[in-house]
Amino acid sequence: MEPVQTLQTTNSGFEIKWQGYLTVPFVKEWKNLADVWTNEKGKVIHLDLNGIQRIDSAGIQFLIYLKELSQTNHYSIHLKNHSLAVLKVLDLLGLVSFFGDRVKVKKEHSNEVEFRYGTRKTN
């Protein structure tokens, strides 16, 4: 599904809502966009992932890229409203503590994720 992103300016930076697929065919295009957002130093970027319906290795790698880039470009990035698709991958790959954001799991999704490893608690 073609990704859609809406950008809202906040006091400290931006909030970006992503919808659709965060998968190989789209990450290249998204990277170009991300390079534009992350050029300004000192900003806070919130990524609202509620609308992500599918994410693959390339997508998760892209999120890692944004996080790594934030260290060198001196901005901070936060993932919020993770969709189930995103949560499942973060859970499987033990990346929750890497991003360090608060994760909310809806009650109906509680059986779908375990967080047995890769959280600050276990590490």
Add this chain to the structure above:
Amino acid sequence: MDLTEVIDAYLVESEEFLRDMEAILLRTEVSTPSDDDLNAIFRAVHTIKGTAGMFGFDSTVKFTHVVENLLDGLRSHEIPFAEGLTEILLNAKDHLSYLVLEETKGKIPESKVVHGNSILDQMKPYLKNDTSEKTNTDPLLAVPLENKPTLQTSGFGIPAYLISFRPNRNVFSQGLDPISFIGYLKKIGTIHALKTISEIAANLENIDPEFCYLGFEIHFVSDSDLETVRKVFNFIENDSFLHILPPGAGIQDLCDLSGQLPEEEILLGNLWKEIGILTDASLIQYLETLKTLKTGIETNTNQLSNSFNSVEPVKETVTQNPASQTNKDTNKSSTIKVDSKRIDNLINRVGELVVSCANMNQLIGNMEDSNLQESSILAMRLLNEVREISLKLRMVPIGDSFQKYTRIVRDLGKELGKDIKLSTEGNETELDRNIVEKLSDPLTHLVRNACDHGLETPEEREKKGKPRQGTIKLNAFHEAGSVVIEITDDGNGIQKEKVWQKGLDKGLVSGSMPESEDEIYKLLFHPGLSTASQITNVSGRGVGLDVVLQNIESLRGNITVKSTPSQGSRFILRLPLTLAIIDGFLVEVGKNQFIIPMDMIFECLHFTDENKADANQFFALRGSLIPYLRLKDYYPSESTGDSVRENIVIVRNGEKKAGIVVERLLGEYQTVIKPMGSVFRHVKGVSGSSILGDGNVALIIDIPSLFERTITLENEKLYK
């Protein structure tokens, strides 16, 4: 990496180990084995066991385990090396060769298991306390035998599977998603912990989102066997790094693994601790072992005994001598194993380069620019060196292949009641590996024939005044761009009359026996013709030499036979050095171009009416008659319309010479041999084709095959 590639590597490695083992065991028939010999045999069996264990080849593991016990006793001198042990160990080696090969294809049949057990039974009297029954503490054995992960009760063993997975960079473009493979693991077990490693930080500036920079270390708990776990990654293994350590694998295995991973060893140690593969104590053990391996100074030998790789894990080899360890490391890095397909690929590419540079050189030659011409000559010289080097990559000494005939001759001698010695010469002669592999069957057949038909029994030899021991000699040498392999015996020789009579009986020939020996011996290569007076287990069923000839011809080689009554026979195999690139000589007939292999060209002359000794077939060359043929008679070609002055190319094959009449001589040309398609495989006289720099196709003339045709046309006695 594809599983088949890994298994192929296991087969190749095991074959090498077993070949060495056999060579050592055969030496023990003459002299007592040295400690080095016993260690080498032990190492061979131990390594095969370890790798077989990784793949879950139970039969191989069970069998080698007992053999290893015996060898362990021998090398520690707890068991004296008794005379009968050579025979038992040779049988064990044979059975192991069978197991290694067959178990990769499927389950070993019960009859073969029984056979293996009978060999193990023969070992029992030598084994102190019958160690075959003792509890197995080898962590690698725990997996295949139990077929489920087991924790080690003593020493360190990893608690479950450790999967180290680094997808290849292009995995996304191949339409594969590593996450889905990892997710699939959950269907056959539980991911206890997983650590994602990313190389993104290191590549931040130049990241390409379509490349994969991720890697995974997985602590995986499952009842499934190693094969099942590995199969999860079947589709993605290609070009990716995948290493699965089974439950119970030891510190040494982790050290070996860390050497293969891109991350730093200490970082990996911490990472494995993080996912629960290492504990605090075993992390220290791991770091100490790493240190030992790097410095060569051992701190605790017992901890190192869990190796399954070819690194000798026992006390003797992890010595206290740093110098010897360094030396070993140096030896280790001096050779690398490369997939033969990659080398073939390289040679093909170099071949293409040779062709296009030859064309470029031709064009530059026509230009009047001396600087350019000089550069072009230099480039061609370098390219020739590259070509030579790349061709040598595939060259192996024939001696390795000769070695196995010692065993064949020994066993056949026993079976036939003959005393036979095998001597080899020219072991260092190098030949294309592809050819060596395909030579194995024909050579085996010829050696067996020499043992059975060629040599007499000791009694017969004694009566004839010959030594009781017969000799078979294998000799290899280079000659005129070919490799010649001779199989000689000092036996009875071939009885020409008998062969001719058989030919008459079968209706293959008619008339009286010709003077030409070659014509008579050629009958030996007819299907179904055997001169053996009785059929034995070894040979004589009339099946064989025809297949030998076919095999040799498929390698663009030929066979000639020489024999002297009561003195012996010699089979001479003449083969091309390589099947890939040749130095050729380009000639033209009408509008068609042909390439004659340069090595076979003796000289080129102007072909005039004066030197045609015979209106049709012979050419006078400095007092001798040489048969010739006109290429255009065999490969009709459209005429260019110009009146041409013919030339004759004198070629030689072994001792014989012949002429090929062509219209134009175009000069030397390096070329890549492209095999003929299957439709044209029956076409005689052509060994392949080549695409010339200008895009035209030239056929490569197969001289031996053309000789064959010339000989058939003319009476061979005129060659003399």
